[in-house]
Amino acid sequence: MNATPGFVSLRGVTKRFGELEVLRNVDLDVAEHNVVCLIGASGSGKSTLLRCINLLEQVDEGTIVVDGQEVTNGTVDVNALRRKIGIVFQAYNLFPHMTVLQNVMLAPRKVRSLSREVARGTAMELLQRIGLADKAHEFPDRLSGGQQQRVAIARALAMNPKLLLLDEITSALDPQLVAEVLNLVRSLTDVGMTMIIATHEMSFAREVADMICFLDAGVIWEQGPPAEILTAPREARTREFLARVLEGGRM
Amino acid sequence: MHQILHLFADPFAFRQVLPDVWSGFLINVHMMLIAEALVLALALLIAVVRGLPGPAAKPLRALAIVYTDFFRGTPLIIVAYAFIIGIPGLRYAGISGYSNEVYGIAALTVVYTAYVTEVYRAGIESVHGSQRMAARSLGLNYGQALRYVVLPQAIRRVVPPLLNDFIGLQKDTAIIGAIGVIEAGAQANNYASEYFNFTGFLVAAVLFIYLTIPLARFTDHLIRERELRERAAMV
Numbered sequence: 385m386n387a388t389p390g391f392v393s394l395r396g397v398t399k400r401f402g403e404l405e406v407l408r409n410v411d412l413d414v415a416e417h418n419v420v421c422l423i424g425a426s427g428s429g430k431s432t433l434l435r436c437i438n439l440l441e442q443v444d445e446g447t448i449v450v451d452g453q454e455v456t457n458g459t460v461d462v463n464a465l466r467r468k469i470g471i472v473f474q475a476y477n478l479f480p481h482m483t484v485l486q487n488v489m490l491a492p493r494k495v496r497s498l499s500r501e502v503a504r505g506t507a508m509e510l511l512q513r514i515g516l517a518d519k520a521h522e523f524p525d526r527l528s529g530g531q532q533q534r535v536a537i538a539r540a541l542a543m544n545p546k547l548l549l550l551d552e553i554t555s556a557l558d559p560q561l562v563a564e565v566l567n568l569v570r571s572l573t574d575v576g577m578t579m580i581i582a583t584h585e586m587s588f589a590r591e592v593a594d595m596i597c598f599l600d601a602g603v604i605w606e607q608g609p610p611a612e613i614l615t616a617p618r619e620a621r622t623r624e625f626l627a628r629v630l631e632g633g634r635m
Numbered sequence: 636m637h638q639i640l641h642l643f644a645d646p647f648a649f650r651q652v653l654p655d656v657w658s659g660f661l662i663n664v665h666m667m668l669i670a671e672a673l674v675l676a677l678a679l680l681i682a683v684v685r686g687l688p689g690p691a692a693k694p695l696r697a698l699a700i701v702y703t704d705f706f707r708g709t710p711l712i713i714v715a716y717a718f719i720i721g722i723p724g725l726r727y728a729g730i731s732g733y734s735n736e737v738y739g740i741a742a743l744t745v746v747y748t749a750y751v752t753e754v755y756r757a758g759i760e761s762v763h764g765s766q767r768m769a770a771r772s773l774g775l776n777y778g779q780a781l782r783y784v785v786l787p788q789a790i791r792r793v794v795p796p797l798l799n800d801f802i803g804l805q806k807d808t809a810i811i812g813a814i815g816v817i818e819a820g821a822q823a824n825n826y827a828s829e830y831f832n833f834t835g836f837l838v839a840a841v842l843f844i845y846l847t848i849p850l851a852r853f854t855d856h857l858i859r860e861r862e863l864r865e866r867a868a869m870v
Contacts, residue, residue: 467774476738480730481787490783525864543773610666 470540530561739811
């Protein structure tokens with residue numbers, strides 16, 4: 385742990401949508417090979433924070449550095465940056481007109497300019513690893529939500545990202561499909577993938593996170609090891625939030 | 636009644652006029668095929684230009700809007716007159732020396748490109764933004780996301796309305812005939828003036844319908860297939 389501190393580093397990040405401040409003066413450091421979980425209610429700014437890191441959103445103030453490169457100064461090559469940052473969305477966003485295999489192969493072929501054979505080999509290996517090699521030639525709408533989300537993860541992994549952003553990837557899934565997706569994410573922590581995960585799955589966060597950040601109204605109120613944040617939070621807001629989650633039976 | 640049948644559907648006249656109308660009809664089909672190919676390509680280009688982001692592309696977007704507004708609003712027959720009578724009248728060496736058929740195809744192309752641009756644009760806009768976002772997140776640039784993710788989905792969705800426009804285009808090739816291309820309608824008209832018998836129009840109509848009905852049924856089939864697929868995807 386903490387081999388390269390500040391692999392991702394946010395300083396004073398503020399993001400507004402019109403009048404609304406969705407992120408306020410956010411500081412965050414993620415070391416290489418670490419997993420950070422963002423928790424907080426819907427609308428607390430978790431997704432926006434992730435989307436600022438791969439420049440799907442422009443920050444209004446502050447700086448974000450990824451892998452030693454400042455991404456917020458306006459001169460960064462957006463496409464080059466996104467090559468090393470994978471993101472997986474709540475709604476999977478697979479390409480419905482392509483087969484599973486084509487979904488996974490597209491970016492390696494077109495962005496990394498790999499040959500068809502090499503891209504196909506890597507993609508099949510990945511599909512093997514996520515247990516969906518037999519679905520390679522199916523279209524996404526033939527797959528369950530959990531399977532689709534695993535393909536979306538494979539599609540991101542096919543670019544060999546140095547950082548993976550997971551945006552509530554189990555929130556749209558039926559409860560019985562959540563485990564297969566979380567198991568896949570768990571296996572990524574084993575190989576040392578650096579990840580920032582926005583999630584409502586508290587027990588999962590407790591298990592995989594090196595650090596948990598609690599967000600509310602665009603502010604990171606506290607961050608620390610899971611045991612500390614989830615068991616003995618200092619902030620009243622965090623306690624309230626966790627109490628509500630407990631009531632909802634998601635603990 | 637007998638008089639009407641004799642004038643519009645006389646069996647003898649039918650056989651007599653068929654070869655001429657048929658040879659004219661081949662010109663309709665010829666114009667239609669070339670115009671459709673040109674329309675498909677040009678309209679896609681203009682639809683893409685209209686969707687270009689950023690302030691730098693503003694003049695291009697404006698040009699595309701002016702083009703579609705102008706030619707969608709102008710009746711085909713006026714554009715056809717302008718091309719078939721007007722351009723040769725200019726006596727410019729480069730563009731004034733072609734056959735009426737070429738000008739007719741050009742008129743059909745510019746007018747239908749305006750319609751089809753809107754069809755493509757509707758298709759492009761119907762692809763959810765999250766698709767483009769997912770593509771861009773993988774590192775694909777704007778053009779790649781458009782080429783590999785947005786356009787294939789957009790075009791698939793607009794195939795039925797595209798085919799509908801092409802049925803219109805097929806029929807409108809006869810408007811070119813009214814101005815100076817001896818296609819099916821004009822052949823029927825020649826026959827009518829010579830023999831005072833209008834059966835040629837029936838022949839032409841039947842030929843057009845023969846061409847349109849399969850296309851119409853094919854369009855229906857595609858729409859039904861899509862509905863089934865979408866219903867299957869929901870369960």
